[in-house]
Amino acid sequence: MTRQEENDEVVVPRSAQEVADDVVARVLARAGTARHDGGTIHSSYDGDQLELEERTSLRRVAGLSTELEDVTEVEYRQLRLERVVLVGIWGAPSSEEGATTAEEAEISLRELAALAETAGSEVLDGLLQRRRNPDPGTFLGSGKAAELASVVAAVGADTVVVDAELAPSQRRALEDVVRVKVIDRTALILDIFAQHAKSREGKAQVELAQLEYLLPRLRGWGDSMSRQAGGQVGGAGAGMGSRGPGETKIELDRRRIRDRMAKLRREIAAMEPARVTKRANRKRHAIPSVAIAGYTNAGKSSLLNRLTGAGVLVENALFATLDPTVRRAEAADGRVFTLTDTVGFVRSLPHQLVEAFRSSLEEVADADLVLHVVDASHPDPEGQISAVRHVFADIPGAMDVPEIIVLNKADLAQPDVVARLRSQEPGAIVVSAHTGEGIDELQALIADQLPRPGVPVDVVIPYDRGDLVNRVHLHGEIDSEEHTPAGTALRGRVDESLAAELAEAAVRAG
Template identity: 80%
Template sequence: MTHPHTGHTDATGQPDDAGRSDTTTTGRSAQDVAGDVVARVLARAGAAAVGTGRTEHTAYDGDQMELEERTSLRRVGGLSTELEDVTEVEYRQLRLERVVLVGISGEGTPEEAEISLRELAALAETAGSQVLDGLLQRRQKPDPGTYLGSGKAAELAQLVRAAGADTVVVDGELAPSQRRALEDVVKVKVIDRTALILDIFAQHAKSREGKAQVELAQLEYLLPRLRGWGESMSRQAGGQVGSASAGMGSRGPGETKIELDRRRIRNRVARLRREIAAMEPARATMRASRRRNAVPSVAIAGYTNAGKSSLLNRLTGAGVLVENALFATLDPTVRRAQTPDGRQYTLTDTVGFVRHLPHQLVEAFRSTLEEVAEADLVLHVVDASHPDPEGQISAVRHVFADIPGAMDVPEVIVLNKADVADPAVVARLRSRELHSVVVSAHTGEGIAELLALIADQLPRPGVQVELVIPYERGDLVSRVHEEGEIETAQHTEQGTAIRAKVDASLAAELTAAAVRS
């Protein structure tokens, strides 16, 4: 179903020549090679190309131990397919797939086709592939047979043979019949954008819940796409044993292999749904605990590779993985933070979104995405240096619309990467998104303004209390400091005299414990 490829970068986020064989003899990275391929394809299609950026870590990103773990897998390109004494799993881990990209540009503008193809190249490189070449076709809509049409499919087959590719990646979602027809023409494995995204998710999931969510999405994608060949389809004998009473025409081989696979997948899907449902109460309990303790929550959401994890590290020093790769973060990270006036709140780093995010993933990650709907404020991080930031904003809000309650949460647009963004683009975005702030998680520009904006947007305690808390209830005084807004606090003979604003539940506890005059 998936291959455990892992992108290889060194401690600075740059691809490591020692661990990656997909570098040229001049030491150029796979991202540079993929960028050249996209430029060549776009040049053939009459479009321009835009460069890609690199990851640079700051002191706020910590030791990046997870990055070291992710890059520990050494992979080699050009291995023979006739390996001996190597299991298929080990072979898949070692072998570097060589891919050809395919896209259709007739449904949108040339600029949109360019951005989509560049994103597809980045997805393929993140999945651990070597991008060799590509084909961009101008047509209004995909061919129902081979997606490209018979002529372009034949041209693609020649391109695949000339490049020595073993995989074709289509920039769209293929129907099962289209994938089979295209594979029959090009004679190599064909996958679509959805399968590629699922493969990346499978590589990067760390937690038990994340792995279960990804597997569920993969199986639901795979179920209608099972394919069998010839006699291998018939594994269980039927004949007269099971169907003698049914008469002529009903006796046969019994349950075929593909039917058996489908039944096993359905059983596994049902089991995964139960497991994920069983994990949801734990997440709900943590959210309820935060609400009970009146700790406001802020969710960091946005397009993949927009800099959400870098922003979390800058705000909290969380040290979570930062990598110039798509979908580097899948498992939510929750960290406690504090407003400039001393109020406590939580920051949650969520999974990134992408154009045409597979609906299987939205459904499987629904419990995780509900962190956005349960938040008091959403920091919608946008890569202001991207060629199409408006498209990214639209794609993220499209996913928000599928999460019940997410569109009702107050949203702040955080225009990140201001240090490398075009000032004219930043000004255009600020004019369109009135509730926005410009920052750079890398340099720290605008972070103070963002923190002040968070403090202003978070819900404030609404109950005024003025009472004396006995010294033996120092825990309540501590909670007032963390959750409320203290106006005055004085030590007296009876206890701590406090005048503050707190939420209703804490006000009730304070009143019950207060010294009676």
């Protein structure tokens, strides 16, 4: 064989099927990015983690379900995901229709495996197809759908999870071929949210999102579902009063679901004033607010615990945190601020969830500063940043809030990846919530970025108004403080409302 022939053999491209098989093999070998390490590592700042023990003890098992009760008489598709096969496509002309490259497909499919495992299932196998557009019938096409049916039968799977949002007709057609339950990425994420929601508002938000997803996917059973016989359909024995246009059972179910959705929206709206009042109180007392946002499993809760010792739930899983957590924190210069841990984001976050959780996501828009936490050890951190900012764009005012990119998990990240991210995101800071690396620098940066009081004051406050002096210490900046016979002489800067109170107290003292 000549040297030229050897070179020709080296550059022979692999087939799309070989590439797809290699991707699936790597995904199955690691079984997802969130849980492949086999557990959650906690630091001393995470507290006793009693909530994690409770969640683990309630991890679903075969035959049990944690989803919503069926609010109608329709065929409600319970998501007891136990033994699943993953399905995806790549080669789509735009990222909105699927992964463009095999590398993107691997990242997306690995995330799907992590989602499935977080929901309590076992990933048995996967199938990846290269095609420009999803098949309008079965998503995969008849040949690949038949191959999927063989894989499902061979491994004994009871569920197929598709890495896309399926049209109702696509799901039904694919189920007819594979003969097991088929769900899409959106339904899987909704199921995880249903398991993890704890607060009354969180549960209402998840139920609303699930019903919005379920409404266009109701299935009927034909003419036998009609509550009234239409025209002469009733036949002998139907009698007068039974004839008419008829309202089918599925129409009744749709109406009942819409009524339930309207009730949930009213309940969520009724809960909003309490949150607005709390935010207004913080604003009135000039307490700056910092929101922790970012991709799911980026380490937001771990960072909250490191900064405040809050002891909130930390789990190596996707969407471990759903309910916002607000904690008091102290900046490096002594000023007090609030730190809010928000729900994590993900690629192609279902629009039903964005709408349902809009009231919670507004915590980001109302903040004075956003800590955008990024998992620097992830295979595609740039994709995570883009996905989070895409959700920010859907929240009015969120893009206007100052942002600090926090590259977390520095102890696991590759140095060249960190260097690349820092070049792309000027001002980014590198930390590890687990080891404490970079935390002091982050606290100093937060203190520097927090809004500073701008009204200069030079007053003497009577000793019986020590509460005002304390507020100046907490929320203002003091240049000098002196105890005089008339009271405490303060010179510094505070916000407008506190300046007015100080002036009133000083005048009265005079």
